[in-house]
Amino acid sequence: MRTSVTARGQTLVPVPIRKGHRIGPHTELEWIDDGQTIRVVPIPKDVVQAAKGVSKGLGKKLLEERYSERRRA
Secondary structure: OOOOOOOOOOOOOOHHHHHHOOOOOOOEEEEEEOOOOEEEEEEOOOHHHHHOOOOOOHHHHHHHHHHHHHHHO
């Protein structure tokens, strides 16, 4: 997909991308420039809610690791 930039520096986010990434009115976008490419990352309104489920099972894994380290000592 291609879009263009207006004389005022504005651009359009295509509908499939807006829907797929839940970008709506007042969604903040982070622009990341690594010198060769530019990435645009939507920032969720509630970052805690957005991260929910990412660490599924992490607590159990950390406890298992702690117990195994205690047994070695």
